Amino acid sequence: MVINVAVRFLSIRLVVGALCFLLLCAGCSIRRVVFNDVVTLEQINFIRIGQTTILELADHIGAPDEVAESEFGVVALYNWSDTKSAALDFGALARLVLPYAPTMTLNRTGITPEQFQVVFDPQWTVRAYGFSRRTTDEPVVWFWPF
Amino acid sequence: MSFAKQLASFTIVLILTQGCVVTRGTIGEPIQEDVLSRIKKGATTMTEVVSLIGAPDRIVRGNDREIFHYYYYDAKSPALLLLLLNFIRMDIKSDNLYVFFNRDGIAEEVVYGKRTGRTQFRLWPFGD
Numbered sequence: 001m002v003i004n005v006a007v008r009f010l011s012i013r014l015v016v017g018a019l020c021f022l023l024l025c026a027g028c029s030i031r032r033v034v035f036n037d038v039v040t041l042e043q044i045n046f047i048r049i050g051q052t053t054i055l056e057l058a059d060h061i062g063a064p065d066e067v068a069e070s071e072f073g074v075v076a077l078y079n080w081s082d083t084k085s086a087a088l089d090f091g092a093l094a095r096l097v098l099p100y101a102p103t104m105t106l107n108r109t110g111i112t113p114e115q116f117q118v119v120f121d122p123q124w125t126v127r128a129y130g131f132s133r134r135t136t137d138e139p140v141v142w143f144w145p146f
Numbered sequence: 147m148s149f150a151k152q153l154a155s156f157t158i159v160l161i162l163t164q165g166c167v168v169t170r171g172t173i174g175e176p177i178q179e180d181v182l183s184r185i186k187k188g189a190t191t192m193t194e195v196v197s198l199i200g201a202p203d204r205i206v207r208g209n210d211r212e213i214f215h216y217y218y219y220d221a222k223s224p225a226l227l228l229l230l231l232n233f234i235r236m237d238i239k240s241d242n243l244y245v246f247f248n249r250d251g252i253a254e255e256v257v258y259g260k261r262t263g264r265t266q267f268r269l270w271p272f273g274d
Binding site: 063 | 206207208209210213215217229230231232233234235236237238239240241242243244246255257258259260261264271272
């Protein structure tokens with residue numbers, strides 16, 4: 001008898017816990033788009049200016065996404081991005097009880113395009129290289145738009 | 147298996163997968179790696195490269211030379227669209243092939259990088 005009460009109490013707690021979790025998640029929408037692999041500082045440690053060729057670069061970090069000509073020489077561009085978007089729709093809960101679902105949404109999207117650029121001399125050896133910019137890591141769930 | 151059991155299994159599968167969306171998108175054609183070995187540096191001409199792989203997606207001029215650029219993009223996106231909670235994730239990767247020609251239109255260098263083999267259907271939006 002004591003065991004039955006304990007089991008029943010546990011299952012009630014489980015149901016209440018699940019309901020609380022659902023209420024907290026109500027209207028949450030989390031989106032993430034990852035484009036290509038990140039090029040890290042450790043990965044490009046091997047590059048030696050005036051020595052490393054485009055072939056060696058491709059062997060280590062793959063072929064560039066783009067090759068363009070600049071006034072300093074040919075530039076190889078490696079692109080990647082991590083787009084995070086989260087939304088919280090306060091009207092979602094009303095869908096459970098109302099035929100009409102009002103919308104009151106807070107949404108935030110962060111697009112962080114990043115680039116690694118390598119400039120080559122006419123012999124296709126590295127003349128210069130660098131990251132376009134390094135952004136700080138944004139949290140995945142961050143819907144406050146203000 | 148009886149009809150009732152089949153119907154029950156089908157219903158369970160439907161219930162478990164409701165709200166699931168699986169999307170796949172590609173741009174261009176996958177680059178045939180076996181063809182790359184047929185491009186001989188210092189011998190294969192521009193015309194032969196075109197007949198082997200097709201016309202390039204882009205032609206770039208660099209260091210006074212022509213560079214053929216072929217690319218292929220692969221995107222995989224699973225999503226879970228529930229009544230109150232949505233998870234959507236998309237993973238996009240690209241393959242790139244560059245054929246560098248000398249001033250006589252002969253292949254001088256081939257640079258190829260394949261990333262699409264690592265594209266995954268990953269739903270969980272957290273983590274790397």
